[in-house]
Every structure is written in C-alpha cells, then in structure tokens.
Amino acid sequence: MTSIVTTAANYLIIIIFAVYTYLGFHVFKKKTEEERRHIYRIQALSVFAISFLAYTVLYLHTESLELLLYYGAQTMFFLAVLIAFPMIYKNCSRLLLNHLCMLMSVGFFMIARLDLERSVRQFLIAVAGVLISIFVPVMINKAKFLKKWTAFYGLFGFALLAAVFLLGSVTGGSKINVTVHGITLAPSEFVKILFVFFIAGMLHKNTSFRRVAVTTLCAAAHVLILVLSRDLGGALILFVVYMSMLYAATKKFSYVGAGLFCFSGAAVAAFYLFSHVRIRVLTWTTDFDVLKNDSSQVSQSLFAIGTGSWFGSGFCQGLPETIPVAVSDFIFAAICEEFGIVFAICLILVCFSCFLMFVNSSLQIKDNFYKLVSFGLSVSFIFQVFLTIGGDSKFIPLTGVTLPLVSYGGSSVLSSVIVFAIIQGLYIMKRSEGEVHE
Amino acid sequence: MNKMKKEVKDNPKKQPRNNREILILTYFFLAIFVAFIGYLIYFQAAHGEDMANSPYNRRRQNQLAQKVVRGQIMDADGEVLAKTEIDDEGNEVRVYPYGNLFSHVVGYSMNGGSGLEAGYNIRLLKSHASIFDRVQNLLSGTKNIGDNMVTTLDRRLQEAAYYGLGDSRGAVVVMNPKTGAVLAMVSKPDYDPNEIGELWDYYTSEDSQGDSSLLNRATQGLYPPGSVFKVMTALAYLRENDDKYEDYLYECTGSINIDGEVINCYHNEKHGTVDMKHAFAESCNSAFVDIGYHVDKQTLIRLCKSFYFNSKFKLPLAFSKSSLAISRATTTYQIMQTVIGQGETLVTPMHMAMMISTIANDGKMMQPYFVDHIENDAGTTIKTYKPKQMDLLLTTRETEIMKEFMTAVVQEGTATSLRNSGYTVAGKTGSAEYGTKKGSSHSWFICFSPVEDPQIAISVIVEGAGEGSAYAVPVAKNILDAYYYD
Ligand SMILES: [Zn+2]
Numbered sequence: 001m002t003s004i005v006t007t008a009a010n011y012l013i014i015i016i017f018a019v020y021t022y023l024g025f026h027v028f029k030k031k032t033e034e035e036r037r038h039i040y041r042i043q044a045l046s047v048f049a050i051s052f053l054a055y056t057v058l059y060l061h062t063e064s065l066e067l068l069l070y071y072g073a074q075t076m077f078f079l080a081v082l083i084a085f086p087m088i089y090k091n092c093s094r095l096l097l098n099h100l101c102m103l104m105s106v107g108f109f110m111i112a113r114l115d116l117e118r119s120v121r122q123f124l125i126a127v128a129g130v131l132i133s134i135f136v137p138v139m140i141n142k143a144k145f146l147k148k149w150t151a152f153y154g155l156f157g158f159a160l161l162a163a164v165f166l167l168g169s170v171t172g173g174s175k176i177n178v179t180v181h182g183i184t185l186a187p188s189e190f191v192k193i194l195f196v197f198f199i200a201g202m203l204h205k206n207t208s209f210r211r212v213a214v215t216t217l218c219a220a221a222h223v224l225i226l227v228l229s230r231d232l233g234g235a236l237i238l239f240v241v242y243m244s245m246l247y248a249a250t251k252k253f254s255y256v257g258a259g260l261f262c263f264s265g266a267a268v269a270a271f272y273l274f275s276h277v278r279i280r281v282l283t284w285t286t287d288f289d290v291l292k293n294d295s296s297q298v299s300q301s302l303f304a305i306g307t308g309s310w311f312g313s314g315f316c317q318g319l320p321e322t323i324p325v326a327v328s329d330f331i332f333a334a335i336c337e338e339f340g341i342v343f344a345i346c347l348i349l350v351c352f353s354c355f356l357m358f359v360n361s362s363l364q365i366k367d368n369f370y371k372l373v374s375f376g377l378s379v380s381f382i383f384q385v386f387l388t389i390g391g392d393s394k395f396i397p398l399t400g401v402t403l404p405l406v407s408y409g410g411s412s413v414l415s416s417v418i419v420f421a422i423i424q425g426l427y428i429m430k431r432s433e434g435e436v437h438e
Numbered sequence: 439m440n441k442m443k444k445e446v447k448d449n450p451k452k453q454p455r456n457n458r459e460i461l462i463l464t465y466f467f468l469a470i471f472v473a474f475i476g477y478l479i480y481f482q483a484a485h486g487e488d489m490a491n492s493p494y495n496r497r498r499q500n501q502l503a504q505k506v507v508r509g510q511i512m513d514a515d516g517e518v519l520a521k522t523e524i525d526d527e528g529n530e531v532r533v534y535p536y537g538n539l540f541s542h543v544v545g546y547s548m549n550g551g552s553g554l555e556a557g558y559n560i561r562l563l564k565s566h567a568s569i570f571d572r573v574q575n576l577l578s579g580t581k582n583i584g585d586n587m588v589t590t591l592d593r594r595l596q597e598a599a600y601y602g603l604g605d606s607r608g609a610v611v612v613m614n615p616k617t618g619a620v621l622a623m624v625s626k627p628d629y630d631p632n633e634i635g636e637l638w639d640y641y642t643s644e645d646s647q648g649d650s651s652l653l654n655r656a657t658q659g660l661y662p663p664g665s666v667f668k669v670m671t672a673l674a675y676l677r678e679n680d681d682k683y684e685d686y687l688y689e690c691t692g693s694i695n696i697d698g699e700v701i702n703c704y705h706n707e708k709h710g711t712v713d714m715k716h717a718f719a720e721s722c723n724s725a726f727v728d729i730g731y732h733v734d735k736q737t738l739i740r741l742c743k744s745f746y747f748n749s750k751f752k753l754p755l756a757f758s759k760s761s762l763a764i765s766r767a768t769t770t771y772q773i774m775q776t777v778i779g780q781g782e783t784l785v786t787p788m789h790m791a792m793m794i795s796t797i798a799n800d801g802k803m804m805q806p807y808f809v810d811h812i813e814n815d816a817g818t819t820i821k822t823y824k825p826k827q828m829d830l831l832l833t834t835r836e837t838e839i840m841k842e843f844m845t846a847v848v849q850e851g852t853a854t855s856l857r858n859s860g861y862t863v864a865g866k867t868g869s870a871e872y873g874t875k876k877g878s879s880h881s882w883f884i885c886f887s888p889v890e891d892p893q894i895a896i897s898v899i900v901e902g903a904g905e906g907s908a909y910a911v912p913v914a915k916n917i918l919d920a921y922y923y924d
Contacts, residue, residue, distance in 0.1 A: 371460075
C-alpha cells in the first residue's frame with residue numbers, strides 16, 4: 001500500500017509541479033484579469049495538492065501524529081496567506097504570492113523529511129516573517145523617509161557584519177552566525193537588504209565620479225569584512241549586486257569592466273590565500289570520472305542527483321540524509337534525488353519566474369530609488385539561487401549559500417520573505433497609482 | 439521576458455531608456471540559467487549513471503536492490519553468465535553457471551563487488567520491465583525484474599584462453615581490434631564466484647595474500663613489458679627516421695656497451711649483422727639498445743604518453759595505470775634498460791592488448807568495452823553501446839611497417855611455432871625478468887590475426903614461466919585455433 005501511494009504521489013507531484021510552472025509563464029499570455037485570476041487559483045490549488053501528497057507519503061513512512069498536526073498548521077497558514085493577503089492588498093502580485101507559498105512549501109516538506117523539528121522551527125519563523133511583511137507594503141507606500149536613511153543602512157549593515165566578524169562562531173570554516181540569548185542569527189542575510197537600500201540611496205540621484213568612488217569604497221568595506229569572516233558566498237553576492245546596481249544607475253559599462261578586473265585579481269588572491277577556496281576550485285575542475293571515486297561533499301551531491309535521475313527515487317525513497325548539510329546548502333541535491341531532475345528544472349524555472357517578476361517591478365517603477373532597490377533585490381535573489389544550485393551540481397565551485405525560501409535557516413527564510421514583501425509593496429504602490437498591470 | 443519587451447515597446451515614453459541596462463543584465467541571467475539547465479540535462483545524460491554507480495554510492499545501490507531483482511549477465515550468444523535465483527523462502531542467490539571460467543571479468547556482486555557486476559551494478563538494478571508488469575508488481579508487492587546485460591564476451595575464446603593458460607599464473611585479454619570489444623579475459627589463479635561468500639575470509643586473509651586470487655591480473659596486474667616494449671621503441675625510431683629506417687644496420691656481438699654499461703642479448707646470442715626488421719623479429723637486445731639510444735628521449739616519452747602510459751583511460755573494471763619511468767634526468771643505463779622493456783616500466787595485459795590493437799587497427803585506438811547492449815526481461819533492447827575511438831595515434835605507414843616487422847616475428851623470428859597454422863599472425867614475444875634472481879621471467883606474447891584484415895588481438899602473459907617466451911605463444915595459438923577452427 002505504502003509503495004503504491006509513494007510511487008503514484010511521486011509522479012503526481014512532478015506533473016502538478018510541471019503544470020504549475022507552465023502556468024506561471026503561460027499567464028502572461030492572458031489578456032483579461034478574469035482569465036489570469038483563474039490561472040492563479042489553479043496555481044494556489046497546486047500548492048495545496050502537492051503539500052497534501054507530500055505529507056501523505058511522509059505520514060505513511062513515519063506514522064507520526066505530530067506530522068499531521070504540522071500539516072494542518074501549514075495548510076491553515078497557506079490558506080491565510082493566499083486568501084488574506086490579497087484581501088488586505090488588492091493590488092498585490094498573485095503570481096509572486098503563489099511562488100512564495102510554493103517555494104516555502106517545498107522547503108517545509110523536504111526539511112520535514114530530513115528533520116521534522118527543524119522544519120517546524122523554519123515554519124514558525126516563516127509565519128513570523130509573513131506577519132511582519134504585512135506591514136512592509138504600508139511602510140513602502142507611506143514612509144517617505146526610507147530614501148533618506150542612506151547613512152543608516154550603510155553603517156548599520158556594516159556594523160552587523162563587523163559584529164559577526166568579531167563575535168561570530170565558526171561553522172564549516174567561515175563565520176556566518178552570531179548567537180544572542182540562545183538565538184542564532186545569520187546577520188548577512190539581512191545585510192543584503194540593507195546593502196541594496198544603501199546603494200540605492202547613494203546612487204539614485206547623483207552618479208558623479210566622486211559619489212561613485214565613495215559608494216564603491218563603502219561597498220568594498222562590506223565585501224572585505226565578509227571575506228575576512230570567510231563568508232565568500234555572501235561576499236560574492238554583495239559584489240555582484242553592487243556591480244549590477246552600479247551599472248543600472250550609472251549606465252557605464254566601464255565601471256563594470258573595472259569591477260570585473262578587480263574581481264579577477266581578488267579571485268586569484270583568494271585562491272592562493274584560502275585553502276578552502278583552493279580545495280573547492282580544484283574539486284570543481286576535477287573530472288566526473290575522478291570525482292566518482294571520491295567521497296567529497298560535491299561527489300556525495302552528484303551521487304544523489306545521478307541516482308535520482310530524471311524522475312527521482314520518490315519522496316522518502318532516497319538517501320538524502322547522506323548528503324552533507326542536506327537541509328541547507330545541499331537541499332537542491334536532496335530535491336533532485338527524491339523528485340528528480342524534471343522537478344528540479346521546474347523549481348529553477350519558478351525561481352527564475354520570481355526573478356522576472358522582481359525585475360518587472362523594477363522596470364515599471366519611475367522613481368529611481370525604488371527602481372534600484374527592486375533591481376538590487378532581484379539580482380541578490382537570483383544570484384544566490386544560481387550559487388547554490390550551481391555549486392551543488394558542480395556547474396561552478398561550491399560557495400555554500402542557501403536556496404532562498406527552500407533551504408533551512410531562520411535568517412535566510414525571514415529575509416527572503418521580507419524581500420518578497422518589499423517587491424509586493426512596490427507592485428501595490430504602482431498599481432494603486434493605476435499605472436501598472438502585471 | 440516577452441511581456442517585458444512588449445511593455446517597453448508599447449510604452450516608449452513611460453519606459454525611458456533608463457531600463458536598457460536592467461534588461462541587458464536580465465538577459466545575462468537568463469543566458470546563465472539556460473546554460474545551467476542545459477548542463478544539468480547533460481550531466482544526467484552523460485554522467486548520471488556513472489556517478490550513481492560509484493563504489494562510494496553503495497548505500498543507494500543497495501536500496502535499489504530491495505526493489506529490483508538483479509538482472510542477468512550474458513555472453514554474446516545470450517548464454518547466462520550470472521543470474522539471480524530466488525529459493526522457496528524468497529532468498530535471492532546470485533548464481534554463476536560457469537563457475538571459475540569467468541570469475542574475474544564477470545566478478546561478484548557481494549562484498550563490495552568486482553568485475554562487471556560492480557562496474558554495471560546500477561544498470562543491473564534498474565528495471566525497464568513493461569509498464570503493465572511494473573504496475574502489476576506494484577499492486578502485488580513483488581519486485582520488478584532488473585534489466586539484463588549482454589556482454590561482448592565469447593565463451594569459446596574464453597574457454598580457449600582459460601584452458602590454454604592451464605595451471606599457470608598469468609592473464610589473457612582478447613579484443614576485437616576494430617571495435618575495442620573485449621572477447622575474452624582470463625586471470626589466474628582464479629576463484630569460484632559461487633563460493634565467494636564462504637571463501638571471502640580466506641581470500642582476504644594473510645595466508646592467501648601470496649595467491650591474490652581475487653586480483654584481476656588482466657587489468658590490475660603490473661608487469662615489466664620485456665621485449666614487447668620494443669614495439670614502442672621501434673615506433674619512436676620510425677617517427678624520427680621515417681625514410682632511413684631501412685638503412686639501419688647493426689653488428690650484434692651478443693652484448694652492447696655504452697659508457698661502460700653493458701646489456702646482453704638473450705643467452706648472449708650473437709645475432710650478427712641485423713637490420714631493423716631482423717633485430718625486431720629476433721628480439722636482439724643489443725640492436726634495440728642502440729636504436730633506443732639514438733631516439734630522442736622526448737620522442738619516446740611523448741609517444742608513450744599518447745599511448746596512455748602514466749594515465750588513466752575509461753574502463754568499467756578496476757585497473758592499474760601503466761607506468762613509464764623515464765624523464766630528462768634518467769641515466770644512460772636506465773634508458774638502455776627501458777628501451778628493451780626492462781627497468782622500471784610496468785604495464786598491464788589489458789594495456790598491451792590496446793597497444794597491439796591500435797597497430798592492427800591502422801593506428802586508431804579504440805575504447806575497450808565489455809557490454810554490447812542492455813535489454814529488459816522480455817528481451818527488448820534498452821540501450822546499445824557503440825564502439826568509440828579514443829585516439830588516432832599512428833600513421834598508416836607506421837602501422838604498415840610494424841605489421842611487416844611483426845609478421846617477421848612469426849615467419850622467421852621468435853614465434854615461428856605459429857608459422858604454419860593455416861592463418862596469418864603478426865605479433866611480438868617478450869620475456870621480462872623480474873626480481874633479482876636470474877632466470878625468473880614472465881613470458882609475454884601479443885599478436886593479431888589475420889594480418890591482412892585483423893579481427894582478433896591477443897595479449898598473453900604467463901608469470902614466472904622460467905626461461906624464454908615459449909610459454910605465452912601456445913596460449914595464443916590455442917585461442918587462435920579456437921577462433922578459426924571451432
Ligand atoms: Zn643481439
């Protein structure tokens with residue numbers, strides 16, 4: 001019985017997710033609001049359907065009552081988000097809301113399958129994040145001071161990173177976390193947002209050489225302190241975000257060229273200075289034939305992906321627990337193993353659809369500050385996705401960052417929810433002015 | 439994406455050219471993601487199965503084994519070499535109907551596995567049974583039947599090699615030089631894979647280490663190549679003296695002295711005046727030291743490198759890298775030793791089979807392979823393995839000259855026992871001294887046949903056969919007789 005349900009659920013989940021992904025792009029072809037609404041409803045139902053199938057399988061394998069309670073709570077939560085949020089904010093982006101729920105849901109059940117306790121913790125933080133984010137659009141719309149706090153964003157962000165550098169605990173060779181009163185935080189997740197606001201504040205009006213030079217120095221300080229904490233993934237994200245925002249603000253490719261030039265130098269230096277960078281780059285250049293006879297992190301990840309193949313071994317049928325840090329940095333490999341590459345490609349497309357929605361808001365906003373904020377957040381999001389999925393599959397060297405909304409990590413999920421809320425705020429702002437349609 | 443473009447076009451005023459940079463970067467990320475998805479598909483198609491089959495991924499493979507009855511391994515004619523039987527109590531037993539005959543090449547699936555059983559572990563644990571069967575199995579809770587693997591192995595040749603080698607230690611590899619298909623592979627001493635469970639403790643214990651029965655000598659045994667290496671030396675010389683090699687003459691007095699270092703011909707035999715062909719045919723050490731001494735070290739090193747000395751190639755069985763130990767710093771004596779296959783050079787029988795096959799196949803080195811195709815339990819082909827060329831290493835002229843030399847070995851040289859067999863053979867004998875004790879040597883023979891249109895290539899080594907290369911040639915003859923007359 002269990003095996004029949006597991007097998008059937010596996011294929012159903014893949015099919016539903018593929019349809020969901022397709023609709024996410026297909027919706028743009030629809031002319032009328034009515035037609036689009038219809039598609040959004042189907043998508044929202046898919047979130048519940050996939051969640052239902054996943055927890056059915058999980059229950060059959062664990063027979064844990066706690067799990068049923070947890071499933072109930074999650075369903076209530078998604079119902080609330082998908083129904084209440086559009087009621088409060090009529091002009092929000094439904095597509096983005098669906099994506100938010102879908103990505104969180106996949107993360108919840110994948111983590112629950114590996115470690116139920118952590119999944120519950122992740123869920124509670126997500127609930128808190130959504131509660132906070134209800135106020136974010138109001139802030140965006142009403143608070144005119146947001147543009148004026150530039151110095152605060154920069155100083156506060158830098159101070160947070162400095163605190164990590166001075167007080168942080170070392171995990172996996174890098175300092176990312178700080179523990180305060182028993183609560184472990186990864187401040188760099190929030191600094192990404194502050195950093196985007198800071199750069200936007202600096203460059204939205206004035207892009208004189210002097211201004212750019214000062215901004216670059218401040219950005220470099222952020223990046224440098226992350227490098228000193230050996231959070232190279234975080235440093236890389238801030239660097240790419242800065243270069244993208246600088247290019248969008250100044251429209252001068254020469255700045256990007258100079259940035260890339262410095263980056264090449266820094267990359268070579270990092271290769272020789274940091275042994276773990278060297279190891280990761282060397283692993284990346286190693287042939288599959290050699291990695292096959294190896295038990296490194298990346299090999300383990302590739303074994304999982306290779307064994308899962310196109311349609312996965314089925315939920316609760318693989319061995320994702322043998323992948324190192326499967327709940328966070330390697331969750332993409334765990335998903336590939338149990339749901340297969342077809343599902344994983346859909347997941348990537350959903351992330352990319354989020355990115356397009358982010359960029360879309362940026363394109364439509366006339367206010368240069370928010371245009372830059374929105375674009376900076378877009379790049380930050382998609383580049384982080386790229387680092388984690390690329391690293392897990394040896395497309396690029398491993399950097400050890402999380403998959404936004406899916407990976408385990410309170411700070412990560414909280415900051416990602418806030419980012420989605422900020423973008424929602426921008427959509428709401430523009431649509432209330434009656435200018436923008438999706 | 440289209441949507442955004444359209445919006446920009448539709449509202450040229452509303453969308454100031456402010457957005458150009460944002461769009462450029464968006465397309466940039468789009469390109470990266472398209473590339474990534476392409477990569478992921480490529481990875482799965484080209485390397486996914488290989489990765490899944492890693493010996494470090496045994497836990498996942500064992501998990502598959504709980505859902506699938508391991509498939510069969512068959513020879514080229516469909517004769518079963520390994521199958522899984524289920525007894526009355528539902529226990530699965532792996533059965534090898536031919537016992538010791540295929541022990542190393544087919545291997546065993548227990549205790550970590552070896553041979554093709556390990557090399558294609560995940561393949562045998564996948565089921566492409568019909569969807570109807572699978573649904574039925576799912577409903578009834580029975581295991582699916584795994585796919586069967588049809589190998590390139592030829593039972594007749596395997597038997598000829600196996601019995602030809604007799605009780606001697608050693609190894610044989612038989613290949614189709616044109617495709618790289620391995621037709622037979624024997625290593626002795628052997629073992630019965632049916633009893634691997636009971637005998638495991640013995641085979642892995644200290645007492646049996648000297649036997650190393652589990653070791654597949656054909657792919658993992660490292661031996662000094664002896665005179666067989668003269669093939670490489672001759673090729674290096676030809677590469678440097680393409681138009682002059684026919685003028686080469688050497689006066690053999692039974693030994694050669696360079697800078698006070700002396701190398702003797704076999705049994706100090708005086709070969710008299712020899713040209714290159716006769717030096718090769720009669721395996722004159724003195725002449726070959728002279729030839730090798732006149733070859734630029736770099737030419738020889740480069741040639742050997744191109745022939746996969748010191749490097750790995752793709753093989754589904756565990757194998758050792760052949761090693762060539764010369765460099766710029768090598769002393770004259772070491773060079774003198776190396777060019778006649780003594781010294782520190784070590785090769786595997788498999789590698790020598792690839793070397794001779796390359797010559798037989800007009801310089802094209804083929805990827806050795808063992809599996810012809812995979813079929814499901816109903817006999818429908820699931821996947822076919824095609825011959826693959828690894829490299830083009832020699833010119834037609836070079837292979838023609840080598841064929842002439844190797845024919846001379848059989849017609850008038852050290853392997854004349856094959857002269858009147860009713861088929862044409864070209865080859866090279868070798869006798870490799872090992873250890874410090876005089877007179878302990880391995881007997882080598884590599885050959886292909888028929889010379890005009892090679893269909894079969896053989897590499898034989900008989901360990902510690904005593905004196906001379908006379909031991910390996912009869913093994914090859916046994917295989918060739920079976921190939922032509924059975
Ligand atoms: Zn001689």
